[in-house]
Amino acid sequence: MFRGLSKAATLLVALAFLNACSPKLDWRTVQSPQERYTALFPGKPDKLDRRIPYLDQEFLQVLEAVKIDDDIYSVSTIQLPANQSASLSKLLYQLQANLIDRAKASGGDVTIEDTFYKTTDKQRLPTKDYFIDLKSNNKSQQLMRIRWINRVAPNGDHWIYQISVLHTNAAKENAKTFFSKEEYENFFSDFSPE
Template sequence: MSRSIFKAVSLFAAIVFLIACSPKLDWRTVQSPQEQYTALFPGKPDKLERRIPYLDQEFLQTLEAVKIDEDIYSVSTIQLPAGQSASLNILISQLQNNLLDRAKASGGDVIVEDAFYKTVDRQRLPTKDYFLDLKGGDNSQQLMRVRWINRMAPNGASCIYQISILHTKSDSPNAKTFFSKEEYENFFSNFAPE
């Protein structure tokens, strides 16, 4: 009898130990051939598609996202058909301004920093990272790091990528310090459009 109790307690202790030692982040490479990128997500992302109206037309927007504790890792792709280059710069500007204006209107801060990203073929190109501190009316704080990248396909079509992490519960003094951790940097440095 005591031997079976010992086995049961040992098995229970082993299970607890394995659960405690299992990593919170389960990094996996996600390839999205239709959206033309490869990304490293900290878990299996969910994928949503929708059509977004813009002026007198609609564009396809795809979102792949995963929530780990208080963090939401996401890649949003908007595809513009060939011949829409005039809409490209206006649409990127609107996406940026909507988010940046929201941060400023909440009383938060925005820090912009030069950065680089690599394409699938290892070309290194400049971009900008935006670190946002979003304040809530109930003294809550959310932090966000976001990057926008646009890429032209050989056929003249364009993809606008918004790579972001939103941290929903923060006690950190600022977004730049908070998102300097390796787990967040991995997500940004391992996103590669074609």
């Protein structure tokens, strides 16, 4: 009987050890040739698309996202045809302003930091990261890190990428400190558009 209990206890300890060693994040490279990028996701993302209205037209937005615990990692892509490139700056402004204005209206904070991204051919190009504290009743409710990248394809089409992580559980740190952790940095540093 003692031997049976000893085996059961050993098995439970081994299972607990294996469970503790199994990573919460299952990093995988996701290639999206239709949307012209490669990204490192912490799990298998779901993909969906929708039409978004803008002025008197609609654009296709493709979203790949995965939820891990309290975090949603996502890459959103909009293709702007070359003949509509005059709308680019207004569309980018609208995407950014909607989110930033919402954060500020809730009493939240927005910190903007210069950074770089790398393309699939290893070029390092400048961009900005936005660290957002979304608040409700003066308490931090959600934290977000977001980056917008615009790339021009050989045919003149513009590709707008929105790379973001949304943390949905109240955190004691500000967004910039919170998202400096390796699991978030990997997601941003390993996104590469063509």
